[in-house]
Amino acid sequence: MAQRCVRWSAVVIFVILGFISYGAASPLRSKSNGTIITESDGSEVWCEPSQWYDVLWFWFANFLLHALSVRSLPGESWVSSTVFKFCCLLVPYTGVRRGLCLILRASNLAGNDLHSAARANALCMVIRGPEWRPREGQVVEGCSIETPKDRKKEKRAKQQSSMLKNPFANKDPREKGGAPEITIVDTNISNDTPIQSPVRGNEVTLKTKDLYTPPPARSLVDKLTRILIESHRFHSQPPTANLVDHVNVKIHGVCQLVPGYALSYIPEDMKVYSHIKHQRSLSISRLLGVNHVPDIKLASTHDVPRILFSIIQTVIAGYSLYKARGRQIEQYGYAAFGLTVLPYMMVSVINLIGSLLSSEYETVYLVHSAIMDEMKLRGGLCDGVVGTLERPPHQIYIYIEGEVETKPQGQTNEFAYSNGELHCHDTTDGSPKVELQVSPTNDRDPVKFIWLAQKWRRSCRGARKKRQKQGPSANPLLCVPSHSGFTRLPPLWYQTCLKVLTIVLLILAMGLPYIIIAVLSGWRLGNSTSMQRTFVLNWYICGQLHGYAVSMVEGVDGRKNVIKSSVIIFVTYGSYSVMGFYMVFQEMLESGTCKAL
Numbered sequence: 001m002a003q004r005c006v007r008w009s010a011v012v013i014f015v016i017l018g019f020i021s022y023g024a025a026s027p028l029r030s031k032s033n034g035t036i037i038t039e040s041d042g043s044e045v046w047c048e049p050s051q052w053y054d055v056l057w058f059w060f061a062n063f064l065l066h067a068l069s070v071r072s073l074p075g076e077s078w079v080s081s082t083v084f085k086f087c088c089l090l091v092p093y094t095g096v097r098r099g100l101c102l103i104l105r106a107s108n109l110a111g112n113d114l115h116s117a118a119r120a121n122a123l124c125m126v127i128r129g130p131e132w133r134p135r136e137g138q139v140v141e142g143c144s145i146e147t148p149k150d151r152k153k154e155k156r157a158k159q160q161s162s163m164l165k166n167p168f169a170n171k172d173p174r175e176k177g178g179a180p181e182i183t184i185v186d187t188n189i190s191n192d193t194p195i196q197s198p199v200r201g202n203e204v205t206l207k208t209k210d211l212y213t214p215p216p217a218r219s220l221v222d223k224l225t226r227i228l229i230e231s232h233r234f235h236s237q238p239p240t241a242n243l244v245d246h247v248n249v250k251i252h253g254v255c256q257l258v259p260g261y262a263l264s265y266i267p268e269d270m271k272v273y274s275h276i277k278h279q280r281s282l283s284i285s286r287l288l289g290v291n292h293v294p295d296i297k298l299a300s301t302h303d304v305p306r307i308l309f310s311i312i313q314t315v316i317a318g319y320s321l322y323k324a325r326g327r328q329i330e331q332y333g334y335a336a337f338g339l340t341v342l343p344y345m346m347v348s349v350i351n352l353i354g355s356l357l358s359s360e361y362e363t364v365y366l367v368h369s370a371i372m373d374e375m376k377l378r379g380g381l382c383d384g385v386v387g388t389l390e391r392p393p394h395q396i397y398i399y400i401e402g403e404v405e406t407k408p409q410g411q412t413n414e415f416a417y418s419n420g421e422l423h424c425h426d427t428t429d430g431s432p433k434v435e436l437q438v439s440p441t442n443d444r445d446p447v448k449f450i451w452l453a454q455k456w457r458r459s460c461r462g463a464r465k466k467r468q469k470q471g472p473s474a475n476p477l478l479c480v481p482s483h484s485g486f487t488r489l490p491p492l493w494y495q496t497c498l499k500v501l502t503i504v505l506l507i508l509a510m511g512l513p514y515i516i517i518a519v520l521s522g523w524r525l526g527n528s529t530s531m532q533r534t535f536v537l538n539w540y541i542c543g544q545l546h547g548y549a550v551s552m553v554e555g556v557d558g559r560k561n562v563i564k565s566s567v568i569i570f571v572t573y574g575s576y577s578v579m580g581f582y583m584v585f586q587e588m589l590e591s592g593t594c595k596a597l
Helices: 002-024 052-068 078-090 092-105 113-119 148-162 173-177 220-229 279-287 304-323 327-335 337-357 370-377 451-470 495-521 530-555 559-591
Strands: 035-038 044-048 123-128 139-146 203-209 254-256 261-265 365-368 381-383 404-406 411-418 421-426 435-439 477-481 486-488 593-596
Touching: 052 078, 052 304, 052 337, 052 559, 078 092, 078 530, 078 559, 092 220, 092 337, 092 495, 092 530, 113 123, 123 370, 220 495, 304 337, 327 337, 327 495, 327 530, 327 559, 337 495, 337 530, 337 559, 365 370, 370 381, 495 530, 530 559
Parallel strands: 123 365, 203 435, 203 477
Antiparallel strands: 035 044, 044 593, 123 261, 139 411, 139 477, 254 381, 404 486, 411 421, 421 435
């Protein structure tokens, strides 16, 4: 509610500044210091020295409004949102990927509110984290054991499958939508097979593994979308790699996690069912003859102020381009200040389309699962869930053709502690009672380094871990599912069209400004200085190239880290923007403000 009041307050301030600027630019202004200039086409214009309100209005309407038109993420704190908009002001193409992701998801086109929220990254679930440990006597389904050889074989199989010319050969035709087969290592030991002992007895290392795997990028359009379009929050990745910063992200309801558990965003193709908390309500509905669960309605908004900001900025930027014809371009060439609004206008158009196709959510909603119930038994607290991943029994739900239900497969292990050590054995019917000793994962280095040495150690950690895993002393991994089973939805029939649209918009946003500059100015130098041309051209190019790097600030967790990132971005990438703003103000003061007679 507070953010909505701030947005409408910004609209009111914009209108007030517009009236002030219009009143200052009206015929009531003194014409004693002005001159009549004849343009090359024979038209006459009245030019006079630019005042402070002319410069302020140009900067506010063409640059600041672009930053205000950038959408906020679901549950994003005001600090993170302000920092990201500040980065969009410095580097205009910072928000282009977020706008394209909103178009790519198009949550307003989904079937129901739960699916719309999942496509907008507004749903989250409780998962087992890397530090999760079982309790005494706990039984976990879907466990599997992976040896280093199995991991190498699985990696080699993935590489070979990606090189197949026909990825749909010998598969169920319902899986053509992109639902991959989940490969789990079979560790059931038959009575006739001798037990292969690992390095030290039957010792294994506990690890949480995702059941969900992102759909493979099979076509060129899918690969380009993964690389160029999808940003940090909208990237297709497993749940353990897409965690929610529950301290800084606003969660609907109450969520108090216990050690070993984390929150993760629900992928867009994971089906969420309506969740009825009270069984009494279900019983009454059945007596009344209602067998299906009604759809959940979630609070969302189309964010009219941002749509207005995008429209107003686009119109004013287009008018600034129109006014750049003639005297501005003759004087400054392609370095004219009226042409500098092009990158901001392009991204504002993308933000406008994204705001029309996707709703905005103030908070992130919780979704019930079996892992959430497990966390509650350990003292956790979750209230205010809006859906569930579990298919409730004895209820009628709409079946979507092509959806695939995925359940944990593998062993059912029972864990127990003995003399401070964790042991487990397989309780699956028909399997031998083989007891395994579970060793905790220890990736921490007890040696403390200074800051520079710590950065160097982190950069080399990946190579060291790879060598350790390939060594003969690596223990097999006892993989425990990080989340419960789910139902994978097929891709929407228009998803490919949205991907093509986002790629086309990205190409236009990158190349169209240079085409418009070439048409209007012909890349003429005019009377501009080399410094003006250098900074303006670098502002165009670096604003596009640096936009991809700066957009990664949305993946920074913690308020302090976000503020530090903004300072680093300002020092690293803000020089061209600051000098670009300075050149715009300098040119406006030199050329003055001209109006047609």
